[in-house]
Amino acid sequence: MAKKISLSVLTLFLIAWPLMSADQFFQGGFSSQQIKLGIEAEFFDRAITWGEDQNETSSLQSFLFLFKPGYELMEGTHVSAVIGYSLSSFNELIFRELPFSLELNTGNIDGLAFGGEALVQIVRISDFTLSARGQFVYYLGFQEQWDIPDLAVEGTATGNPNWARLTAGPKVSFNISEYLRPYLTVNYDLLWGKFKMDEQIEDISKEQEMKIEAKSNLNFSIGTLYEIIDRLDLKAELSLLPLEKQIGLSVVIGAHYSF
């Protein structure tokens, strides 16, 4: 329920913000409207829960290669679309609601990633800037098929994964110099998804849909933007998702060019 509400709020925000901004734009209220193109690569590794009552834990590892066409409405405030490609590994998921239980150890499953993000500057005091940022990414894994080994007859397993991630939270950045802007964020970080597994072994045909959820919904990030040349920023960000005995992490590197 919380996810649905959060998703709805973010969607409304993503739709409404450009409209509101466009109104101001046509009134000539902005001084730095810019088209921005970004490319980013991200890797994350985080604990997920699954199974009956979500009582089993494993990790989801994912590489994301994202293209981010965006529009800067004013300095520090922009919206972007997110389009790209992802490799996601769901190793150790066990499908016990199939006649033959199956455990995934297939490595990465490739798929499409798309969504949107927004950054809104709230206040700027001296060299400090407080913003709100949100991002929604949906991973649609390509269907893959694997042999079920070691049986007396041939069998195949067909997997269809997907996940969605919604992050939102405040961002505090500091202008160390004209070129270097490190920042800190705390994010509410939801991740949920499904993995459909279809088992076909001669007369046996059964499908199991497994719900997955992130175990931790809070992340702390540290990052920096570095203007390497005029209009070209480089970005590096490390996020940690603390849990009792382990820490999930996310690493992002990217580059953004403003026209």
Place this chain on the structure above:
Amino acid sequence: MKKTKSLSVILISLSLLFFSTNISAFQKKQIKSILDVKQDLSLSRTINQKVQPSPSKISYSSDHILVKFKSSIPDEYVKATVSSFHISEYKVIPRINVFKIKVPEYSSVQDMLYLMKQHQYVEYAEPDYVAYAYVTPNDNFFNYQYALYNSGQYIGPPGSPQGQSSADIKATLAWEETKGTEETHIAVVDSGIILYHTDLQNKLESSGRDFVNGDFEALDDEGHGTFVAGIIAADTNNNEGIAGVAWNCKLLPVKVLDKTGEGYYSWIIEGIIWAVDNEAAVVNLSLGGPVGTYSLENAVQYAHQNDVVVASAGGNDGGSVVYPAAYDNYCLAVAATDYNDLRVSWSNPGPEIDVAAPGELIISTVPTWYFPPGSVPYGFASGTSFSTAHVSGMAALILSLKPWMTADEAMNVIRYSADDVNGDENPGKDTFIGYGRINMEKALVPIIIEKKKIKNST
């Protein structure tokens, strides 16, 4: 009408017939006490079957690796090498001089292994793998139960033949996944069960139903049913006797064979239907006759339609598969293998055979009156009856773990998970052992899907 008439004739004829003597004949002759068994055996030990390693979950320490330096490298060089990797903690395992090295915080197991393997002083570097204690029950005679776990041990007291390692149904590995539930009942439709055997008395769901004497106490006055019951679900891990395949499942005794080990089809038919109506998940039919009848077929069909798995013995005379095992759509027909994973010669072949399980010199429970006073109430016997009992126990574990399964699904899991142990001579499903010797591990433990991908599509 004509069909009905001929059916009536068959039924009347059958009502005058007893069951095949194959089942009744072997019981007292073939059940041997533990003390007798070594004197009577003259069995081949020379069989050479391919043994497949059991696929187990592989994991290793995330903070240690094991490294062996070349023996020609002086100690000070070794220590200098260790220091050069900023390794703060290590321990040398004596005698073999293997270093158990803590992976530095800045590194990972994979990186350290890679670096170590590149080093000129290192003979080998490997992860510190995790080994698992397989579930081994503490029952006194478990070591004789080669059918459940065969390490190549003597299958009886010293002097008995030795089995071939892994010629078993992989019960110990499967028990890691499930030991069954008390809610899963296996009906032993047989000669009854001795109700006060210490290895069985806690495993009985009720005193059952006696269709021979028309009462509700299925007492065994023959021995066969007690023997079958022990294989399926003897009290396990109780420091006594044997282990049952279905540790935690309950037995439902249904007496349909009299004290000579014979019974009318009508008793068996009623017994099957009573078992289904009394919530049995599995019906074990370690019995059979040479003639098929509509009513017997209807009874097993009734069980199947109610998603009850029926396991039935293929027969012990080397002839055709007996009934009801021959009702292919409704029964799992079971053949027998031995402690070397070979089909035994007396096990009936036929296209109806689905799977095989160990049936040669199986140890199990016998009634306390069976042997002279002072003997332990356990004995050895051979037959497809006892192979069938293993299959029934396996079916009960499958249905304990996945009670939503249909009978067809459970039967197919048993079939498709079998090891084709005669694949060299008869690849695929054959008339001797069907799909192969049952493998509980494959049926119950999650199968690891590896990277081998068939295709990739959007």
